[in-house]
Amino acid sequence: MSARxxxxxxxxxxxxLLTAGFTAVFAQESSQLDxxxxxxxxxxxxxxxxxxxxLRIRLPFADPYLFPLAALLMAFGLVMIYRIDAxxxxxxxxxxxxGLVLFAxxxxxxxxxxxxxxxxxxxxxxGLLLLLAPRLPGIGQQVNGAxxxxxxxxxxxxxxxxxxxxxxVFLASYLREHREVLIVGARRVLGVxxxxxxxxxxxxxxxxxxxxxxxxxxxxxSSLMFFAAFLALLYVATGRFSFVAIGMAMFLVGAWxxxxxxxxxxxxxxxxxxxxxxxxxxxxxxxxxxxAEADGGLFGxxxxxxxxxxxGTHAPLLxxxxxxxxYSLIVNELGLFGASAVILIYLLIAARGxxxxxxxxxxxxxxxxxxxxxxxxxxxxxxxxxVTRVIPLTGVTLPFISYGGSSxxxxxxxxxxxxxxxxxxxxxxxxxxxxxxxxxxxx
Amino acid sequence: xxxxxxxxALKFGFLVVLxxxxxxxxxxxxKDLRRTASPAPDATGFHQAPGFAxxxxxxxxxxxxxxxxxxxxxxxFDLIGGLSIGRSSEADVRIDDRYASGVHARIFSxxxxxYVEDMNSTxxxxxxxxxxxxxxxxIDGDVVRIGDTEFRYEAT
Numbered sequence: 001m002s003a004r005x006x007x008x009x010x011x012x013x014x015x016x017l018l019t020a021g022f023t024a025v026f027a028q029e030s031s032q033l034d035x036x037x038x039x040x041x042x043x044x045x046x047x048x049x050x051x052x053x054x055l056r057i058r059l060p061f062a063d064p065y066l067f068p069l070a071a072l073l074m075a076f077g078l079v080m081i082y083r084i085d086a087x088x089x090x091x092x093x094x095x096x097x098x099g100l101v102l103f104a105x106x107x108x109x110x111x112x113x114x115x116x117x118x119x120x121x122x123x124x125x126x127g128l129l130l131l132l133a134p135r136l137p138g139i140g141q142q143v144n145g146a147x148x149x150x151x152x153x154x155x156x157x158x159x160x161x162x163x164x165x166x167x168x169v170f171l172a173s174y175l176r177e178h179r180e181v182l183i184v185g186a187r188r189v190l191g192v193x194x195x196x197x198x199x200x201x202x203x204x205x206x207x208x209x210x211x212x213x214x215x216x217x218x219x220x221x222s223s224l225m226f227f228a229a230f231l232a233l234l235y236v237a238t239g240r241f242s243f244v245a246i247g248m249a250m251f252l253v254g255a256w257x258x259x260x261x262x263x264x265x266x267x268x269x270x271x272x273x274x275x276x277x278x279x280x281x282x283x284x285x286x287x288x289x290x291x292a293e294a295d296g297g298l299f300g301x302x303x304x305x306x307x308x309x310x311x312g313t314h315a316p317l318l319x320x321x322x323x324x325x326x327y328s329l330i331v332n333e334l335g336l337f338g339a340s341a342v343i344l345i346y347l348l349i350a351a352r353g354x355x356x357x358x359x360x361x362x363x364x365x366x367x368x369x370x371x372x373x374x375x376x377x378x379x380x381x382x383x384x385x386x387v388t389r390v391i392p393l394t395g396v397t398l399p400f401i402s403y404g405g406s407s408x409x410x411x412x413x414x415x416x417x418x419x420x421x422x423x424x425x426x427x428x429x430x431x432x433x434x435x436x437x438x439x440x441x442x443x
Numbered sequence: 444x445x446x447x448x449x450x451x452a453l454k455f456g457f458l459v460v461l462x463x464x465x466x467x468x469x470x471x472x473x474k475d476l477r478r479t480a481s482p483a484p485d486a487t488g489f490h491q492a493p494g495f496a497x498x499x500x501x502x503x504x505x506x507x508x509x510x511x512x513x514x515x516x517x518x519x520f521d522l523i524g525g526l527s528i529g530r531s532s533e534a535d536v537r538i539d540d541r542y543a544s545g546v547h548a549r550i551f552s553x554x555x556x557x558y559v560e561d562m563n564s565t566x567x568x569x570x571x572x573x574x575x576x577x578x579x580x581x582i583d584g585d586v587v588r589i590g591d592t593e594f595r596y597e598a599t
């Protein structure tokens with residue numbers, strides 16, 4: 001079975017799962033089996049099929065599993081959001097289609113993604129400006145104490161989602177060129193390999209940028225996400241674990257310092273350490289999220305069964321259920337098994353992404369694939385870790401699941417870049433890769 | 444009509460299909476990984492210089508990469524017919540080194556002896572830690588250094 005046929009085959013169960021999810025939600029909410037779920041399933045499959053055909057023409061060698069896995073996450077998101085609010089789900093479906101259009105456009109116009117390397121400084125500046133945009137007067141928006149959104153007229157979006165791609169492209173290109181000097185110039189001091197001082201500057205800049213985000217954008221999650229992706233890239237580029245250890249130490253010192261001095265960061269950490277201190281106010285969201293997860297049990301309460309609002313009112317029982325705490329809602333409705341499946345999907349995407357990096361022939365492709373995969377997986381970790389109280393809860397989205405146009409569109413662009421790298425890598429390895437595919441076990 | 448049994452059935456059906464699907468992907472991803480484990484001998488596959496497969500035995504003299512230059516330490520270059528070392532793609536041994544010139548140095552043989560010659564490089568070539576001016580004969584164990592890249596000359 002060729003790569004593209006496997007992709008097509010994988011899309012069938014995804015569409016079936018979406019249909020089953022909608023059927024269950026309808027059965028629960030309006031006590032009827034509606035053929036509307038079949039129509040939604042058919043729409044979903046048609047959209048995926050169109051994308052699949054486009055991939056078949058444009059990127060015949062690209063990784064076959066990434067798109068179905070992303071579609072599966074979308075299916076989870078659509079069902080869960082529909083179950084919270086049908087009109088939000090319609091928006092989300094529109095975002096899904098728009099995301100796929102941008103996905104196709106990225107593949108169309110960035111076939112030769114090496115141009116990204118040529119414009120790396122422009123891209124870096126764009127990325128930083130995007131990060132700063134929410135603090136600009138007039139267009140910036142403050143949400144829950146963090147400056148995340150930009151609103152210019154009818155257009156509102158979260159620039160951090162796009163700037164993560166810009167910064168990964170820049171770092172991949174920068175480290176591709178400078179990795180050698182970082183390794184060769186390294187000196188051992190007291191048994192620790194230190195990077196050469198003169199090439200240490202850019203690392204300090206990235207560290208400074210993430211600290212800056214912590215303080216001025218007040219976005220703990222993105223700050224962690226960017227810095228961790230940077231360390232992952234640095235490790236892959238140089239193979240020196242000591243650089244990563246130094247980076248982590250710097251981040252921890254910085255984060256600790258700001259947690260002690262900046263009130264917003266301080267509050268977040270306090271709520272994380274002791275949510276019971278103010279159960280009705282600041283600790284409410286995380287506590288409700290944990291209770292919802294515990295309530296789910298092994299197999300969950302079933303689709304449409306979770307209480308999102310206090311019965312009879314519109315007061316939220318699970319605050320921000322369609323964005324921040326959507327993972328808790330999934331745990332509540334599908335239990336430990338459903339939630340583990342979601343984490344498994346992210347793990348599989350990460351595995352495929354790193355596989356692409358392994359196969360890629362040149363340094364930039366390798367680092368690009370690594371960086372994109374890392375930033376994507378870490379984003380999933382930051383928000384899942386947040387709602388399960390592993391790390392302080394912050395407002396990043398759960399990729400492909402959470403409600404939100406910026407997140408969906410940006411992640412589809414990220415996916416398009418990964419597939420572009422994958423297509424070139426596998427094309428170079430040759431037809432052997434294609435014809436050597438194993439026979440599919442249909443048992 | 445009571446839809447509770449249908450809801451429960453749908454929930455478990457959903458989970459079963461979901462896990463079978465993930466199992467299928469994980470299985471094929473695993474097979475895929477085993478099959479293509481070879482292209483990257485080290486963790487990242489960065490240090491492979493394509494097109495320079497070592498072929499010992501064909502000549503009686505080799506240049507052995509010691510460190511740096513994006514080469515694998517211990518990689519051997521056969522010296523039959525001589526070769527050039529540099530940063531550009533014109534060089535026979537392409538090294539990834541900031542301090543290397545496009546075609547930095549060349550190694551050639553004359554009357555059964557092997558010589559190294561600096562090709563007017565910007566930063567110079569070191570032979571056994573001494574700056575090389577023009578050309579010099581190589582003897583077994585000599586170390587040629589270009590920027591941060593070191594080669595050892597081996598003859599039998």
